[in-house]
Amino acid sequence: MFYVPTSVLRMKTTKKRIVLKIGSNTLTRESNHISRGKIEDIARQVAHLKDSYEFIIVSSGAIAAAKQFVNLESNGKEINVKQALASIGQLHLMRIYQENFRELGLLISQCLLSYSDFKSKTSKENIVNTINILLENDYIPIINENDTVATDEIKFGDNDKLAAMTADLLKADLLIIATNTDGIYTKDSMLNNDPKTIKEVVGFESLVKEVADEKSSHGTGGMKSKIDAVQIANAAGIETWIVNGLKENFITNAVLGNIPYTKISNKLN
């Protein structure tokens, strides 16, 4: 028998750091309800990979969750203002994450960020410091935009950009963007109605020519916003994968190379 002090165990910081961005389409499985099954699928994978990877999640879905619950519990009046919906939905979204993750032994925490936070040096330091402490203590930070205070002029635009900027700020090893396609398809294959995934490109420029833009029905993203996110991540030297979040085990399968997805690797590597 020998004694391993906790301080030594906590030094295993050689884990790869993944920023995982989950869009509304993935979270709802393209429906009008948050899917507990999809959140469980994500949690199982995070739990399965946690010895080698640490996860930071950037999650959309507050507005989808709000619409769902406003329908269930309100007086029937529709609410159409994004900020108010986010204010209602964010707490439902976090509660569902908390419940499902806890059942698999995972702990979560909430960080709501604004675009202006990325412009202030003290805020940036603070975000990095807070998230590092959370990760060291095995709390998975779940990040979203702080919509209550965000206006069109001062917001990220969408969570793809927020995810990329966060990955950059936190010096992640990998950015995974989960969407509803098998990565990015070649333009030709899209025009021919027989979508083929671009498997790997080196550097951002080689990707740009290949892109066709179809807005996704739930999110504000679409392929264009994925490309913008890739540009930010690529400039920061962070490898990015665009994977199909609708599939079960999309992270573990992408890690094992079992499913088609688009990998944008760093030119410098």
Next chain:
Amino acid sequence: MSKPEKKKKRILLKIGSNTLTKESDQISRGKIEDIGRQIAALQDDYEFVIVSSGAKVVAKQFVNLESTYSEDINVKQALTSIGQPHLIRIFQESFRELGLLASQCLLSYSDFEKDVSKENIVNTINILVDNGYIPIINENDTVATDEIQFGDNDKLAALTAALLQVDLLIIATNTNGIYTKESFQEGSPETIEEVENFSDLKKEVVDEDKSSHGTGGMSSKVIALEIANKANIETWIVNGLEDNFILNTINNNTAYTKIE
């Protein structure tokens, strides 16, 4: 024919950690129920916006229960990031049982310095209140640093009250309002019931009662009062530890300090 909706009085209720925990180390479901019941009882005549502390306390409570590491987490921002979802979940669960709906707004000091953010906050909260959702506000601590934070939720509450032009600001604390300096020093505290001249109040304030959980204390209440006073908002300092503290103050059944 439906009755025309009468204009409700808007109350901003600030609840400190001492009230929320009933001066313990755990969030009190009983106290949150007490608050929910009062809001439900008053909802035909009053609409509520809540500024709630307690994220840090609830984080410590849950970190102790569920964390693998026995070491404490001592960084405020990380604690609130863990605690805020628990806090708002507990509000949601308890309020829903009384037919009340909750929503979450996390604000930063810098949001009060920008016109677009201010307009956005007002607009969001008005829509929430109009639709029967009670906004529960707290400081967005993840991004706040010492240089750019409110200091405490008393100030956040007063700034929010001014921004939303509420009819009444109620600050719930662990004393029967503000005591006269003399009575406090003699050990038999007497509540100052009504203050008409704000500068008179400042002379009476004793700051020996820093709360054990919160960052506030009486001097931070005075800063909050000054902000509310400038915005012409009536403020009550009440004892949140008592059951029915809002109903009882409205009915004048308990000792509290009123600043008009």
